[in-house]
Amino acid sequence: MPESNVFTVLKSFSENEIKSFRKFLNSPYFLKSNKQLRLFEILHRAGEQELGPEFRYKIFRKIYPGKIYKDSTIRNLISDLNRQLNEFMMLENFRNSGLDKQRYLNVERLKKDLPAFSINEGSYPIIDTGTDYKYFLNKHFLESYNFNFSITGRKVTKVKNIETELVYLEDSLKFLHLFYISQISQFYTTVRILQNTYDIQKIPDVILKMFKVLDPGSIKQVLADDDEYYFVVELYESMVNMYRNMEDTKYYYEYKECFYKYAFRVSADECSMHIVNLISYSTGKVSSGIEEFNNELFELIELTVKNKYYQNSNTEHLPHEYFRNYLLHGVRLKNFEWVNDFIHENYMKVHPADRENMKQLGFAYLNFNT
Template sequence: MTPINFKLVNLLNSFTPNEIKEFKKFISSGLYTSGRNYLPLLNYILKHKSKNQDNFQNGELLLKLNSGKKFSKQTLKNRFSELYKLGEEFLIYLGLKENKLEKDKLLLKMLIEKKLLPPFESKYKKIIRSVEKEKYYESKYESILLLHEQKMLFLKEKRRESELYDLYNETSQLRLCIYLISLFEIGFEYSLQEYADIRYDNNYLVDFLRNLSIDELINNFSDTDTIIYEITAMNYYLFKAFENSDMEEYYFKSHKIFSKLSHELNEEYRTLKFNQMIHYSIKKQNEGIKKFQYELFKLYNEKLDQGLFSDLQNKIYLSNNFRDYVYIGIAIKKFKWVEDFIKKYSKYLPEEFREDELKLSFAKLAIANKHYEKSLLSLENIKADNYLLYTDSSVLKLCCYYELGIFEEAFLELDKLKHYLRNHKEIPKIHFLVNNNFIQVYQKLLRCITKADKRDIGYLKKEYIENIQVTKSDWLLEKIEELNNC
């Protein structure tokens, strides 16, 4: 018995039917196989790989490979390994086949090495024009940098020193911007991690960025009309904003540059920058800065207007942002906008949780419009198979029960929520905190209203609302004020 090479099987499983056909042609080329015929082995594996076998039958395999000629088990293992290596070569071939720029860069490199200078010059001009016309993406200027380096080798060969020095200077400035952008992107990610209470000892990169004093240089960058300088400034300001939360002017400078350059950026990069600005605005909103609710609303609308809603199609519920759009629209009382958003964009939600998210969204909208019975109807039969769906729907039920005076149901639901929080350790600390704080305030509210005891009202407002993070804080404040004014 010959053990299956599972690396090889997994590699073959990753190929599409068309790629399998192409792979067969690939391994039939003597250029890659030195004349050895791997097709019988490949065909045998393709035929049997779905049968959940742990081993291949040697007798049948030997007949398939070479008309009954005996091979040692080690020889068969070697053939599997060789076929796997051919699979890796095929992946490289596919990557180059589908990436014209990478092929062009390799061609320029070989033209220089072979000192084929006239074809190099004409090819270089064509390639650099093509790359420069493309919208900005993260590796665009790294590609331009590599092309420039090839051009400098050409200029050295041609002894065109003046052009060489000019290109060297341009390339040096470009390299500076590429390095800075990379550092600011990494710094932003570390700032996000720190916000989530993830920290590292001796983080020299962050220390370096915090001690970097380049405001004047960056301000000069932002005043130019050179895209790479402006993108460098945009990333610097966004990093500084998140690193120094009180310095909101950095954020607004970054957003201004982004708005100016948006049409010059490709879809993936625009989505990345929108998400970073949204992270910052959520952070400011969580700090109690109300104007950032409107900034979030503005960002969401800009993002939708540009057709960037791939986040609504994310099949991982916890990473799908549909609920955030609904939340911010309700928070600033744009109820018609929320209704229109739900109707227009819910069709893009993954089917597996679309119905539940629709119910939850309409329940939130109904509560905002004080239609509590309607909200409870929407919350019926939600399959809460993750902590966000469960806690959101539970908190909404508690609000409805309170508003409708159904206090017995409120106490029962409160116990369910307490039990859920205790028994689900996967809930992130911040999410546990805001929901647990809601429980603490809500149960005191229930005690006040059911026992007609108002002694806790002032304490609640001061200690539990103004000084802690809590979900549904506006609703809780409103209910406390109502009791206080009775």
């Protein structure tokens, strides 16, 4: 219901997001009625209070003084505020979407027969958040827009011009290939994890056929060794090799080395994905009793916390599951000084809703084992 959803969303907002949403509602472009802003302020101050009949009546009296109470009126106002919250979250996501903005801008420009716009040519800041599948997909679209505009705009009249414009098409296809490789590689690892976890015997034929593209020769055939994005195929090849050869730890170490080498060149989402792969593999080896991976897992945990590899487009907080698992591994190693420091230094990084529980859980484990 919109009533409960409004409280849930507002509770999830940080202080900065609350301030931004207030500005959003105050904007003449978005504000449908001052009553929405008043409702927001009332609900924000209400905290955990439920939107029961009595509270809705109180809200109505504050927003519509002297009017005869109509429950449908206040419910409609709450529903409108809920739509504004969703609009705000969508725009905030878009505002921070990097190349997505340029892609949508160019769609509109091409509709108006205007040349494709490059962020590098305008007043937009250049946002380098590292590579990932979204980066490659957007770069594919942007280069294809450049090519299509040149062709349809009749700018190409000479052979030399055609050869120049074909570079756009070449780059477009290269980025499409990288997008394809990144997605197929991630799907492959997911299927391998499911196979190991649930002992799946039969994989659909289409999936198996698609995975054939992950042959090392196929992955690397498009890019030259000196291509600036060659590191992408190296990284994904090492990831796939680890999951293809789960029993041979050599491939784990090759994957880890490759990730350490290129982590600064990939996005936060990619870093988060790769570190989770390495931690999952190490956790499995620890569970199997392979002693060397106790230290491997500990190293990965420290690296994740230090470099904030837990942060991605879905969260800026340290997930409480990660906090608990990292804590338990420290206890398992009897590294109690580290556990104590870990709790004090990191419980505030957990989402506010789980923060206090994780802190108390941490000290409970520590006190029980010392």
